[in-house]
Amino acid sequence: MSLADLVSFLESTPASFSLAELMRGASRGGVRAAITRGEITRVLPDRYAASLHAESWAVRSHAAAMWGPDGCALTGAGALFDAGLLPLPPAVVDLRVPRWRHRPSAPWLRITSTTYVPPVVLTRPDGATLVDSALALVHAYGRAPERERAELVYRLTRSNLVDPEAVRLHLDSLPRARGRASLLRRCALAQDGVESYLEERGAEEILVGRGFESIVRQHRLRVRGELFRLDAYDAQTRTAVEFDGSEFHAEPAQRVRDIRRDATLATIGILTLRFGYGDVEQRPDWCRDMVRDTLEARRLST
Known part of the structure; x- marks a missing residue:
């Protein structure tokens, strides 16, 4: 050659x-x-x-995995990208190593040294090793800015791409994990049906306390041949509660779908209360009062 x-x-x-x-x-x-x-x-x-x-994700991640010590594996957002769970590769390659003697590396490479041995290690077609998606989420969550953490969890759990219980099992075994408490809390919320940051706020700040005992989350209803999933629903009063974040409800076509859905649900007597990001973030007490007062009024009318 x-x-x-x-x-x-x-x-x-x-x-x-x-x-x-x-x-x-x-x-x-x-x-x-x-x-x-x-x-x-x-x-x-x-x-x-x-x-x-040389500056591509494919090359940098492969180089890191081949350069690292025995037992190393790609982790974090990059491993989630390789698994097809995130749309874009990160700028930094996260490499989990079982032991580490400090040696100079590239500014785009970040080392996570841990004694925890993951039960599963996967291998890419090019030979690079990576941890499973649940452990990758643990490391990605710890490195993510606070404003991005909730959506990182819920985008993966609401699509059943990552099992919250698998994340919890890793956290139970890891000696240290950044953001452990909040990640455990969000995994528990995900298992309870929460699918977004706004729903998290609704579960923790709005639909709490007296009067909300009969509320169920992520409830599915079929009306006039269409299947709908409600953020929260009270079957006794036929009241639905929706938390409208900008990701899924800001576009005109999405708003039209919301209006049509509310009209269809109204044909069987279901009233839909919708709360936007600003009110959920800045006026949770007002939102809670609106829901509670509506439920009480509808209970009295039945």
Whole structure:
């Protein structure tokens, strides 16, 4: 294989290679010349790739997994991306290692050192190892900004992509975990049917206390041949409560669907109370009073 053939191969293969692997196709001097010309890039110590791909998630994550010690595995948001659970790869590669002697690494690589041995480790087609999605969520949650944590959990649990119980089992075994208490709380809420940050606020700040004992969450109803799922529902008074976040209710077409759904539910006597993000965040007491007073009024009328 000529040096040109080697470079062509690397450009058609978004992965990383050791110097020994590169020297199977070219001399050490030839590899150095290709690096000098900018055709090959050193991604990590003894991990090289075509400069064309050197900054990609595929190459950086593969290089990290190959460079790390035995027992290492990709984790965090990147492992969730590799599992198809997040739409975009992160800028930082998170690598879980069983032991770590500090050594210089790249600014895009973050090490999580732990004595916890996960029961399951998966392998990508390129040979890189990664933890299971539940443990990846634990690490991603701990690194995520507070404003993003709730949606990170609920986007995965509401679609049954990650089992909250599996997350809890990992947390029970981990000696340390950032955000452990709030992640456990959100896993419990997810198991109780909560599917978004607004519903979380509703469960913890609004639909609590006297008068809400008969409320059920994420209740499914079939009306006129259509299946609807209600954020919260009181069957005794036929009252539905919806928490309308911008992600699912802001677009005109979505608002039209909401209006039509409310009209369909009204044909069997169901009243829908809707609360937007601003009121749920800034006036939870007012929201709670509105729901409680409505339930009491409808109980009196039946």
